[in-house]
Amino acid sequence: MKVVKFGGSSLASAGQIEKVFNIVSADSTRKIVVVSAPGKREAKDTKVTDALIAYYNAFKQQDVLDAHQEWIIERYRSIALALGMDETVIDPIAENIKALASLDVKNKFTYDTFLAAGENNNAKLVAQYFKAKGLNCRYIHPADAGIIVSAQPSNARLLKDSYKKIKYLADLEEIIIVPGFFGVTEAGEVCTFSRGGSDITGSILAAGVKAEMYENFTDVDGIFAAHPGVIKNPHSIKELTYREMRELAYSGFSVLHDEALVPAYRANVPLVIKNTNNPDHPGTRIVTKRETKGAPVVGIASSNGFASLFINKYLMNKEVGFGRKVLSALENLGIRFEHMPTGIDDMSIIIREKYLSKQLEKSLLKNLSESLHPDELYIEHGLSIIMLVGEDMKEHAGVTARAARALAVHGISISMISQGSSEVSLMFILDEKDEKQALRAIYDEFYFEI
Numbered sequence: 001m002k003v004v005k006f007g008g009s010s011l012a013s014a015g016q017i018e019k020v021f022n023i024v025s026a027d028s029t030r031k032i033v034v035v036s037a038p039g040k041r042e043a044k045d046t047k048v049t050d051a052l053i054a055y056y057n058a059f060k061q062q063d064v065l066d067a068h069q070e071w072i073i074e075r076y077r078s079i080a081l082a083l084g085m086d087e088t089v090i091d092p093i094a095e096n097i098k099a100l101a102s103l104d105v106k107n108k109f110t111y112d113t114f115l116a117a118g119e120n121n122n123a124k125l126v127a128q129y130f131k132a133k134g135l136n137c138r139y140i141h142p143a144d145a146g147i148i149v150s151a152q153p154s155n156a157r158l159l160k161d162s163y164k165k166i167k168y169l170a171d172l173e174e175i176i177i178v179p180g181f182f183g184v185t186e187a188g189e190v191c192t193f194s195r196g197g198s199d200i201t202g203s204i205l206a207a208g209v210k211a212e213m214y215e216n217f218t219d220v221d222g223i224f225a226a227h228p229g230v231i232k233n234p235h236s237i238k239e240l241t242y243r244e245m246r247e248l249a250y251s252g253f254s255v256l257h258d259e260a261l262v263p264a265y266r267a268n269v270p271l272v273i274k275n276t277n278n279p280d281h282p283g284t285r286i287v288t289k290r291e292t293k294g295a296p297v298v299g300i301a302s303s304n305g306f307a308s309l310f311i312n313k314y315l316m317n318k319e320v321g322f323g324r325k326v327l328s329a330l331e332n333l334g335i336r337f338e339h340m341p342t343g344i345d346d347m348s349i350i351i352r353e354k355y356l357s358k359q360l361e362k363s364l365l366k367n368l369s370e371s372l373h374p375d376e377l378y379i380e381h382g383l384s385i386i387m388l389v390g391e392d393m394k395e396h397a398g399v400t401a402r403a404a405r406a407l408a409v410h411g412i413s414i415s416m417i418s419q420g421s422s423e424v425s426l427m428f429i430l431d432e433k434d435e436k437q438a439l440r441a442i443y444d445e446f447y448f449e450i
């Protein structure tokens, strides 16, 4: 059996839902369907999830709510009517959206309950439509599917025991329609994964029922070798390993949530990214191991919003415990870090700017200055990372030199270079203003080999 997940772009309108129906009914092994909330119909449109966030903010500020509620209800109404469904199917959806305003604003799961309503109502609507079209299907709430998660609002993690329950879904007769993006805590509270988390639901269910495949449907013909917003007509990748995808998802390939890889990978379920608008295209397969050797660089990702904490002290390499003191200072302030390129006498800690408030920054510099007495200590903002990814990079000499030369030719200066010992990825850290040009330069350098 296959688990199929349809993203918001695949469910944004009646026309899209019609395509989803055709895809599901074309293959009788597609038994579990995970749906997102209606997404954008065109670039400037608003996703239902974002409209629910705006609704929640108004609710929290005790603002007027009617316009927010109406906009969301209207999204579902226009879809249902265009699908030829009876107007009354909207009644329970409208009631549910309005009832959110009676939740307890102080409950830490209220925000998640608002957001989850986007997928929950959509899954019910889709199931009703599929049924009316003669498909033997059933809506199942994540609590009944067995998706039980830790009580971390907006950042849920599946509790391992959940898999014991989830596997019963494999024995059900009907096609199962499950809303993505959220689970419930042991106390029964609705708790979402982080944004884009319907991909995680699909992966969990695929692992739980030991699916033969997890098909993730979106609006592109698979994963491109670089962001389509920066590179015109980028090369589409036929096959990627889980490790490569993990690196790419981490560093900016927004097409798949990076946490969605683990469940499918551990259960050895192959994952395929496919296009709802072009379902005959084979898409991109994500596999545990590649059969044939690949090009040195299979994908190039980039991401901005990084800061670098720079510490220099003469004879740092001889000072026992130096690194521990740096990491303890970060830990004590609850700051997570991403990378740590080092030299003999210096060390840089790369941190996402969103996790470094002005106040934290001040405390961090003060603590480090007192505990380390460094020669130099400062934080640089406005950095981007460019990540070249490929498991077979280690077998090709000169990848770093080629990438660095491509940047030099365009006059782009590199702040730092970092490569882990597994050599799956090679990272350049540079000024945010150079990010797009750097991506184009490196893409052009490796383009013909990808």
Ligand SMILES: Nc1ncnc2c1ncn2[C@@H]1O[C@H](COP(=O)(O)OP(=O)(O)O)[C@@H](O)[C@H]1O
Pocket: 006, 007, 008, 009, 010, 036, 039, 196, 217, 218, 219, 220, 222, 223, 224, 225, 226, 227, 228, 229, 252, 253, 254, 255, 256
């Ligand atoms: N390397 C990449 N390959 C393919 N798509 C990418 C890549 N990087 C970013 N994207 C973007 O990701 C989008 C799909 O992700 P998302 O918006 O989450 O879709 P969905 O709503 O279907 O879940 C694509 O439309 C594309 O613009």
Ligand SMILES: N[C@@H](CC(=O)OP(=O)(O)O)C(=O)O
Pocket: 006, 007, 008, 009, 036, 037, 039, 047, 049, 050, 118, 180, 181, 194, 195, 196, 197, 198, 199
């Ligand atoms: N609707 C949620 C969850 C999700 O996964 O959506 P999508 O599949 O459209 O990325 C969000 O926007 O974050």
